[in-house]
Amino acid sequence: MRIAVLDDDHSQTDLVCQVLKSAGHTCHPFQSGKEMLNQLRRESFDLLIIDWQVPDLSGPEVLQWAREKLNPNLPVLFMTSRSSEDDIVAGLAAGADDYMIKPIRRGELTARVQALLRRAYPNQTSAEQIQFGQYVFEPRTGKLTANGQAIDVTQKEFDLALLFFRNLGRPLSRAYILEAVWSRDVDIPSRTMDTHVSRVRSKLQLRPENGFRLAPVYSYGYRLEQITE
Template sequence: MKVFIADHGSDIVDYLKQIVEDLGYVAVGCTDSKVIKEILSRDIFDLVILDWNIRAADGSSLLEWMNKTLPTRPPVIMMANRSAKRDITDALNSGADDYITKPESRNVIAARVNALLRGNAVGGAFDTEVTYGAYKMNRLEQSVTIHGQTVILTAKEFELAEMFFKNKDRTLSRHYIMQTIWRTTATLATRTLDMHISRVRAKLALRPENGFRIFTVFGYGYRLESAQ
């Protein structure tokens, strides 16, 4: 999963990025409100940590912009040096999913990030098995059962398949997939992405008769579509 961090302080961005990365997620940070909009417009994130007092803007206006502009607005944690109940109420009424008052401990921030990402995922974060239509995924064995037939996937193939099912009917950019699965956006590695998607499509028989298909969005990325 991928987390975007927008704060006016570069030291705070670095601090939050470390927390997020220690949890095993991908983190992207920014301190400029104009660049923030550019990044959010072109990439996909599973969570946004947003500073109330971002430079040249404010968190509430950025949140309003996200609500109006982004096709699917990810959950948002608002952070600020404010603890008044009215400020917290204003942030939550603006659409924020959670509110953290600075300064806060690493453990508390990590717990709040995990809670929102788990809540935004399909199926519990620690469930051994998750079912998507005819597909039953076993996270311990890294296998998928389709109509009673078990298919064994490599670690990357399983991670890729699970990411698509969690984000079904959502277009994922190549950039997002490469960063989330391979922690890289290197051009040479895109051949690896295409090969893995081809294998996942074939091994899991992702065809309309099985309820899902992987659709290529040319020049952008891929989407797992519900076919029923």
């Protein structure tokens, strides 16, 4: 999962990102609220972690913008050095889903993040099988079937197809796809991604007559849509 972390304290973002990366997530640290907002306008994240006291734009201001402009189900965890009940209630009332009081404890951070992600993305647990209509994905084996028939895909094609289905209806930027599927090889040619997308569309027959459309989003990336009659 891609997680954005806002805190003006470098040591704090380093700690949080270290914990998140060890739990298998991708972490993007930000030291200012304005910097984070600029990135949120361009990129998709699966969870936000926001420090309540940031010099340029406060945590509540960033959260208010996110709640107005982004997916309302986007989970937000706020961090605060204040432990009074009033401050915590104010943070939750502003739209945060959970909170942590500094100093951050590694085990607690991992547990709270995992709980928020499970709640927000129930279909993305590490189940033996993940099903979307006629398509059944088996993440541990890389096996993919449609209507009970096996589809011959490479591991990258499997990862790419699962990424699209997990984000059904949501436009994914090229940067997001690149990081999610080719995380350790960010220098791949642009054409490589387009070729893989084309293969996924063809092998899974993601066409309107089959109920799905995998289409480019101009100057941004791709989106898999479900076609309703």
